[in-house]
Amino acid sequence: MGMSVTISVATEQDAEQIFRLQYLCFQSEAALYGNYRIDPLVETFDAVRQEVVSDCVFVARLGEEVVGSVRGRLTEDGAAHIGKLCVHPRLQGHGIGARLLRAAEAALAEERGAKRFRLHTGHRSEGNLRLYRRVGYETVGTSKGEDGVEMIVLEKPAETYATTA
Ligand SMILES: CC(C)(COP(=O)(O)OP(=O)(O)OC[C@H]1O[C@@H](n2cnc3c(N)ncnc32)[C@H](O)[C@@H]1OP(=O)(O)O)[C@@H](O)C(=O)NCCC(=O)NCCS
Known part of the structure; x- marks a missing residue:
């Protein structure tokens, strides 16, 4: 029987594993x-470590190994930007990506007061788009990253996480 994958808040000690x-x-x-200069590949270790310290970052762990991660940050318009969702290729397709996304959404809404969640993915990344639409995201626009890749911007309201005072 295999070990189970757990989701938890990342610590600075996880930065190196997240980076790799x-x-x-x-x-x-x-x-x-056909572009090996996309942002997640050219981001420096120091930038990743800085985000782990300041942003809302979760990891999926299998034993000691970090096998998945996601980061989120509140932006000035009250929307939380969620990004760098990734799961080790050998463990994809088991729901870990969706679990990480849920953890980030819940924390951003409950702890940081996010009113909406926003994320983006490359326009040809069908699997990513399916995952995001399945969990309630809708396309709100497009953008072009510094790396030149056409991105689709998706959003969903955070009201499902609203707490009743
Ligand atoms: C995007 C990514 C994080 C998704 O992670 P994941 O753990 O594979 O995601 P999930 O398992 O939650 O969902 C993926 C698929 O597995 C399916 N799935 C989920 N749980 C499952 C289960 N228990 N049994 C069978 N299939 C399952 C989902 O239905 C989904 O199917 P679909 O592709 O047909 O829609 C991962 O593919 C990745 O790291 N990609 C490269 C980096 C990347 O592009 N990141 C996103 C940037 S915007």
């Missing part, structure tokens, strides 16, 4: 766009 996991997981996106 991100580099591994986003190779498939780089291949899809």
Whole structure:
């Protein structure tokens, strides 16, 4: 019987594993766009560590190994930006990505007061778009990253997490 995957808040000690996991997981996106300069691949270790300290970051763990991660941050318009969702290729397709997303949404709504969640993905990343739409996100626009990749912007309201005082 295998060990179970647990979701928890990331600590600074996880930064190195998150950095390496991100580099591994986003190779498939780089291949899809023929662009190995996409943001998750060129982000420095220091930038990742800084985000782990200041943002709302969760990891999925299998024993000591970090096998998934997601980060979220409140933006000035009250929406939380969620990004860098990734799951180790050998463990994809078991619901870990959806669990990480739920954990980030709950924390951003309950602890940081997010009114909406916003995320983006490359326009050809069908699997990502399916996952986000399945959990309630809708396309609100498009954007072009610094790396030149056309992105689809999706949002969903945070009202499902609203607490009644
Ligand atoms: C995007 C990503 C994080 C998704 O992680 P994941 O753990 O595979 O996500 P889930 O398992 O929750 O969902 C993926 C699929 O598995 C299916 N699934 C979920 N639980 C399942 C289960 N218990 N049994 C069978 N299938 C299951 C889902 O229905 C979904 O199917 P679909 O692709 O047909 O829609 C992962 O593919 C990844 O790291 N990709 C590379 C990096 C990337 O592109 N990140 C997103 C940037 S915007």
